[in-house]
Amino acid sequence: MKNSLIQKYNVPGPRYTSYPTVPYWNEAEFSYEDWVSSFKKSFIESNSAEGISLYIHLPFCESLCTFCGCTKRITKNHSVESPYIQAILKEWRLYSQLFDEKPIIKEIHLGGGTPTFFSTKNLEDLINGIFAYANKAENYEFSFEGHPNNTTHAHLQKLYDLGFRRVSFGVQDYSEKVQKAIHREQAFHNVAKVTFWARAIGYTSIGHDIIFGLPFQKIEDVVDTIEKTKSLQPDRLAFYSYAHVPWIKGNGQRGFKDEDIPKDNEKRILYQVGKELLLKNGYHEIGMDHFALKTDSLYQSFKNGKLHRNFMGYSSSKTKLMIGLGVSSISDSWYSFAQNEKSLTDYYQLLEWDKLPIFRGHLLTDEDIIIRKHILNLMCQFETSWDNSSTHFKEIPRVLEQLREMENDAILIIKENGVQVTDKGKAYVRNICMAFDLHLKRKAPETALFSMTV
Known part of the structure; x- marks a missing residue:
């Protein structure tokens, strides 16, 4: 059973230092x-x-x-x-x-x-x-x-x-x-x-x-x-x-x-x-x-x-x-992300022009902020819930389909309005977060983007 879980869940997946992840x-x-x-x-x-x-x-x-x-x-x-x-x-x-x-x-x-x-x-x-x-x-x-x-x-x-x-x-x-x-x-x-x-x-x-x-x-x-x-x-x-x-x-x-x-x-x-x-x-x-x-x-x-x-x-x-x-650094205002130039030459040039050396970023939607809360909860507390308007999102039934399969594998417990990661499931927390990742669900990557979760 343990080997089959590894084979099943060892897939490419984000480490979720942010949501949405940078490719999205x-x-x-x-x-x-x-x-x-x-x-x-x-x-x-x-x-x-x-x-x-x-x-x-x-x-x-x-x-x-x-x-x-x-x-x-x-x-x-x-x-x-x-x-x-x-x-x-x-x-x-x-x-x-x-x-x-x-x-x-x-x-x-x-x-x-x-x-x-x-x-x-x-x-x-x-x-x-x-x-x-x-x-x-x-x-x-x-x-x-x-x-x-x-x-x-x-x-x-x-x-x-x-x-x-x-x-x-x-x-x-x-x-x-x-x-x-x-x-x-x-x-x-x-x-x-x-x-x-x-x-x-x-x-x-x-x-x-x-x-x-x-x-x-x-x-x-x-x-x-x-x-x-x-x-x-x-x-x-x-x-x-x-x-x-x-x-x-x-x-x-x-x-x-x-x-x-x-x-x-x-x-x-x-x-x-x-x-x-x-x-x-x-x-x-x-x-x-x-x-x-x-x-x-x-x-x-x-x-x-x-x-x-x-x-x-x-x-x-x-x-x-x-x-x-500094070069390549990412800033986070909670409402948006901004990344500095990765090239040292370009980083220096923008500063010479008295401009913040930013070359890309993302404005979080209301949905992004809600999903981010859930992923942070799972990453930081091994549990999350959607029992109020600030944490509820319309795709919950779709997410629950994937979570029920994970519950069958004993890596989490589904509660009335939330989910809790089991001790066995802590090794698969990236996979659990992927069930909430609506950007990933809507557009699966066509090329290699992420490292393996296991």
């Missing part, structure tokens, strides 16, 4: 002016009430990791740092001119690329430059992604001094064979060193990212990685499926053969073994692919029903407005 954005109906109007509306509604979030994309890496699906630029030339920081600050000043009042920043996340590619001086200039035009919320949360091989004690100390209290380190897998295949060779002692440094400095949430389904990865590799992880006791973990999408990222994900990648039941066993070890070691499942200790804010947010998910991933608090700064 209605770019033809979107304009620069629409985004500015939407952004202003959201700012007025949210700034004083909850503050805003910033995602800052720092795209540079010294070497290419072949598992990575992010927008990045590979270089060892660190002279690119300062011009890029100044460009981000120019973008932020352009946004600041649209504010009716000084923004209150609740969240900042530095992603990449490799944020610790940048010197401590440039990171300090970045954060100080942001707060030349903004204030911190009382309960702010600043986080960044660190590469264990190049995150120094000085990086950790400087970012701590600037208000950062959460850091996540990319581990992926400790097997030398797997690391060589994905071009991410890093010793366990490098991860241990930066984890101990962060804890000693005073970081309150330290995360590790682990991937299952990597080329050449075996059960013993997952067990070894999690046992080593247990010894370091990170506060939270992302344990997620490798997304093999070479048709999107080109040769960057062709450093190994397709037959080297675990598939279907073999891959699901890697997940199952890893999940059971994490639960055994005191971690609790939080949303999709995430685990946390009871002492971590992500767990507390999940238990209190306040967990949120956006383009930054899972967050312990919700802000209606998230501004993405």
